[in-house]
Amino acid sequence: MSTIVEILAEKSGDVIRIDGGATVFEAVKAMVEANVGALLITDGDDAHDDGEKIIGIFTERDYLRRIAVEGRRSRDTSVSEVMSSPVLVVRPETTVEEAMALMTDRRIRHVPVVEEGALVGMISIGDLVKFTSQKQSYQIQYLTEYISAR
Numbered sequence: 001m002s003t004i005v006e007i008l009a010e011k012s013g014d015v016i017r018i019d020g021g022a023t024v025f026e027a028v029k030a031m032v033e034a035n036v037g038a039l040l041i042t043d044g045d046d047a048h049d050d051g052e053k054i055i056g057i058f059t060e061r062d063y064l065r066r067i068a069v070e071g072r073r074s075r076d077t078s079v080s081e082v083m084s085s086p087v088l089v090v091r092p093e094t095t096v097e098e099a100m101a102l103m104t105d106r107r108i109r110h111v112p113v114v115e116e117g118a119l120v121g122m123i124s125i126g127d128l129v130k131f132t133s134q135k136q137s138y139q140i141q142y143l144t145e146y147i148s149a150r
């Protein structure tokens with residue numbers, strides 16, 4: 001069975017993070033600049049320090065539900081006030097099928113990948129769908145070639 005480590009091997013290792021004291025505006029700006037739909041919220045002054053602690057995740061959905069709909073100002077609201085917490089994580093050895101089931105059941109689109117307490121990446125439901133689709137395409141091609149060779 002395929003595991004999350006296979007998906008991470010095809011992605012860049014960069015995970016966008018921001019300190020919990022940052023404003024929602026700063027978080028959204030970082031997401032737009034990186035072209036991502038979620039970022040991790042950390043508790044350290046240096047959001048790229050290896051000793052950081054993940055305290056939450058902020059997603060496009062969080063912005064819509066907790067800022068836009070409630071009429072809050074993104075420049076005046078701390079991202080830690082509106083982040084989702086606790087953060088659901090998976091491990092590199094989690095199977096693609098397990099991760100997909102977990103994300104579908106919990107209705108979430110982004111999950112950090114953690115190994116021995118250290119962040120090693122982030123996956124999205126889109127990453128899982130793309131990987132599964134590619135794998136199925138390879139299998140179809142293989143079977144087609146096998147049948148044609150008979």
